[in-house]
Amino acid sequence: MANEIELKLQIAPQAAGPVLQWGEAQGEMERRNLRSVYFDTPGRSLAMAGLSLRTRFDGTRHVQTVKAAQGKSAGLFARREWEKPVSSEWPELGADTPLAGLPPQTLDALAPLFSLEVERHGLDIVRGDSVIEVAVDNGIVLADDRRSAFCEIELELKSGAPHALFALARELDALAGVRLGVTTKSERGYRLLDAVAESAKAEFIPLSADQRVEDGFAAIAGACLRQYRLNEDIVLRRHPPEALHQARVGLRRLRSALTLFKPVVEDERYSHFRDELKWLAKQLGDVRDLDVLYDRARSGELRIAIARLREDAHGGLEAVLGSARARALMVDLAGWVAVGAWRDAPDAARGGGIGEFAAEALEKSFRKFKKRSDGLTRLGDEDRHEVRKLAKKLRYGSEFFAGLYTGKKAAKRHARFIDGLQAVQDKLGTLNDLAAAPGLLARNGLDDMAGAEGVLSGADATDTLAKAEAARDALVGLKPFWR
Structure with missing residues (x-):
């Protein structure tokens, strides 16, 4: 061997x-x-x-x-x-x-x-x-x-x-x-x-509780890199909206992993990769916004106008993804995960195994979400958007560490928790789309076009907000799977 x-x-x-x-x-x-x-x-x-x-x-x-x-x-x-x-x-x-x-x-x-x-x-x-x-x-x-x-x-x-x-x-x-x-x-x-796959979703990450924290991070970051690159290739060959969405998910998961493991992996290159991933995510996000806008449009004239904008945006995105900056980011990030300076830190600085680290990280993330989401119906659009991002980070962390909770009882609790987070994200996502749509239409010169008002319809904000708070309350009432 x-x-x-x-x-x-x-x-x-x-x-x-x-x-x-x-x-x-x-x-x-x-x-x-x-x-x-x-x-x-x-x-x-x-x-x-x-x-x-x-x-x-x-x-x-x-x-x-x-x-x-x-x-x-x-x-x-x-x-x-x-x-x-x-x-x-x-x-x-x-x-x-x-x-x-x-x-x-x-x-x-x-x-x-x-x-x-x-x-x-x-x-x-x-x-x-x-x-x-x-x-x-x-x-x-x-x-x-x-x-x-x-x-x-x-x-x-x-x-x-x-x-x-x-x-x-x-x-x-x-x-x-x-x-x-x-x-x-x-x-x-x-x-x-x-x-033929139209997209590649996040894959299960095998972990063990006694695994070293740095090895757990490497496995998680590698899975996120893989999800992004698989979808990037699909986006470059064709333009399926789901692949673009999953590429963004891969980047968001990777950024969440950097935040989650910051106490372990922060070194002189950490800020560089954090900022470069934010830059790349914005490039994909600008195109994804048009995909969402296209799906919400009801007017044929408006859909044609958005389709033209999407085509131009995809051309610009292909140039970005083919740039030396974007290519180097993935290769350099993989190198940093594998052999970066952060790996030279003393073992004592990393505490126990990944099982102990996961429980502490999830508990901290959950407490932050509960505090910021309290009184959800009274929050403004920006504060609700922050709650939505916290929910995403909590979900990504829960998915990262799923391999640590495979016992029958823990797995059931994990599944219920993920379902609860999904319900919160769905409602907050709808509210975010409603809040963002007017600005998105205006930035693209579409706000005065026939059918623009239809983009803002289709959901009752008051009712959706009430359902979002109910989903939030149900989630915080669940027994966390990591305890």
């Missing part, structure tokens, strides 16, 4: 040329054609267990690889792997991998699900005390009658410190405009088997 530490970078196919020229300047690059076949059961038992099984033929021999990962993330992929030569593309299962512990009926049901054909150019380069294997992969994923092309760079740490991977990524970004990679090759295959 070996431990694989790898950073994935996504590039456009036309950007591979400059990278290959750069590689040849470092030394002779080896070119290989690789065919990989991935195996699983029809019910995807291996994927559900966090395992992947493949055989790969490089033109001279077949090699079988089993990989195991703890959850899904972004940035550094740290996985255990078991490799051995085999006689054909069919796996040879033995007692020397995690597969040996699976039920016999699972092993009997293993079959090829998809394959990859990759042209790989690679070489090892030295950066300081580190040796990094650079692989430029131009490939196709094949599943049933579907196919999907991809182009990526894999930086695998052979020896030395992980910092070198991110330094090299910044060097490559100047050549090829790289984006942070968040999907493994096996995930590409599984995604091709599924229906």
Whole structure:
């Protein structure tokens, strides 16, 4: 068994040329054609267990690889792997991998699900005390009658410190405009088997109560980065409103994680990432506002006008997302999460494990929400908006730590608490839309257009506010799941 530490970078196919020229300047690059076949059961038992099984033929021999990962993330992929030569593309299962512990009926049901054909150019380069294997992969994923092309760079740490991977990524970004990679090759295959996704929602984050706080933060931040990047790719390929919404959710969750873990992660780079995430969130928010406005418009003339504004706004957003500033933010943030200076703080400064940290953080967030939301019907628009943001942060924190509360009783309390928060957010969201709509119409020169008044109708503010307060009171009456 070996431990694989790898950073994935996504590039456009036309950007591979400059990278290959750069590689040849470092030394002779080896070119290989690789065919990989991935195996699983029809019910995807291996994927559900966090395992992947493949055989790969490089033109001279077949090699079988089993990989195991703890959850899904972004940035550094740290996985255990078991490799051995085999006689054909069919796996040879033995007692020397995690597969040996699976039920016999699972092993009997293993079959090829998809394959990859990759042209790989690679070489090892030295950066300081580190040796990094650079692989430029131009490939196709094949599943049933579907196919999907991809182009990526894999930086695998052979020896030395992980910092070198991110330094090299910044060097490559100047050549090829790289984006942070968040999907493994096996995930590409599984995604091709599924229906085309219009968005990617937040995923469950596996945590354990005795896990170190810094490792818990890394898992949470990695999940948020992953959610954002998956949706960013969808937004850039198409313009589905839900993907844009989920990209914003990913950024909000990431910003909430920074706030929640500030006592642990604050260092000289903390403010930079906080401010840059706020900037990026605003770029997405300006376009998302038009999506919401379009959905609320009833007049055909108004919808046409908003659609034109949306098209222009999406063009501007694509330019922002393709900028060096936006690309670097994701890569640098992944590097900071993995190997930032904050990780060098004494363990004593971090207190106990993530279980203890979660309970304290959630309690503090809940107290703040209860205090600020008291007398909700008497609050003005701005104060209600602040309450809405506190509710979101409390919900994100509750979702981050869900993996710590999987016992039967705790899980039921957790589900009721999330439902209660959702009810509060829905009502406060409606009120916020009603309060923001006049300014949004005016800023876009639409307030005098026929049908503009219809954007403000459809909900009774007084009734919605009363329901919001009732939902708030019901929530604060629940027994918190973390106690």
